[in-house]
Amino acid sequence: MCIIVLNMKNGKSNISLCSLASGSVGNSIYIENTTAKILIDAGLSGIEIERRMESKSLTFDDMKGIVISHEHNDHLMGAAILSRRFDIPLYMSRLTYQRVAHKIGEVKNLKIFEPGVSFYIGDFEVHPFQISHDAVDPVGFSVTYKDSKVGIATDLGIATGMVKTHLKDSNMLFIEANHDPEMLINGSYPWSLKQRIRSRHGHLSNFDTRELLVDLKHENLRNVVLGHLSEENNTPDKVLETCGDVFNIDKTSIHLALQSGAGDLIEV
Numbered sequence: 001m002c003i004i005v006l007n008m009k010n011g012k013s014n015i016s017l018c019s020l021a022s023g024s025v026g027n028s029i030y031i032e033n034t035t036a037k038i039l040i041d042a043g044l045s046g047i048e049i050e051r052r053m054e055s056k057s058l059t060f061d062d063m064k065g066i067v068i069s070h071e072h073n074d075h076l077m078g079a080a081i082l083s084r085r086f087d088i089p090l091y092m093s094r095l096t097y098q099r100v101a102h103k104i105g106e107v108k109n110l111k112i113f114e115p116g117v118s119f120y121i122g123d124f125e126v127h128p129f130q131i132s133h134d135a136v137d138p139v140g141f142s143v144t145y146k147d148s149k150v151g152i153a154t155d156l157g158i159a160t161g162m163v164k165t166h167l168k169d170s171n172m173l174f175i176e177a178n179h180d181p182e183m184l185i186n187g188s189y190p191w192s193l194k195q196r197i198r199s200r201h202g203h204l205s206n207f208d209t210r211e212l213l214v215d216l217k218h219e220n221l222r223n224v225v226l227g228h229l230s231e232e233n234n235t236p237d238k239v240l241e242t243c244g245d246v247f248n249i250d251k252t253s254i255h256l257a258l259q260s261g262a263g264d265l266i267e268v
């Protein structure tokens, strides 16, 4: 069981989302509507992503795009391989592509997006927005279809006003809760790495995430997925202890996306 559901509501939805993997070893989020499927990031081997999709009875039929948030390997590893194998368009920013072109091999179906400019994949409207992280051109995304909106931001040192603006009014949020500050400080990482993680270009702590969620909370936020948990500096219990009481669980379900396996398909 890789996603913990505190409460799950019923109801018709336009978008469904499944975390295939989340954490510093690999990230990939599967999103579908009735007409198209996309992956946000593909940071495991191509084979492993296929295996995890199969484990949830998900297929690459009608997969219309793989969209990359930034060039770190835990978001990129299998992307070009899957793009070639299934002839799926691969989307990333120009600066990100320039940074990775030498190592991902030929991509026949490359689509360049510009942070701040929306684009369509099938009927999904995807809006990439800049986030603060130690990558060349990192972005979060809002993904909208009909009247449902998913907001995604998983590698960011600070939730800026712009991030909050773009995540506002989401019906589902996929946000990182990377570390417990005390575990990070007392843990075994070298000081320089601890500093990087804590910096404006690093990752959100559980407390940062809590603050962001308090800001973003609204009536129609039905599901919150917390991910990119550090396996060294965080635990699911710590995340739920810090962030679990932000919401009225009759209105908003909290899920944890973990590294070890795919979660359930959640209706937005």
Ligand SMILES: [Zn+2]
Residues within 6 Å of the ligand: 023, 024, 027, 072, 074, 075, 154, 155, 228
């Ligand atoms: Zn990452």
Ligand SMILES: [Zn+2]
Residues within 6 Å of the ligand: 070, 072, 133, 135, 155
């Ligand atoms: Zn990263």
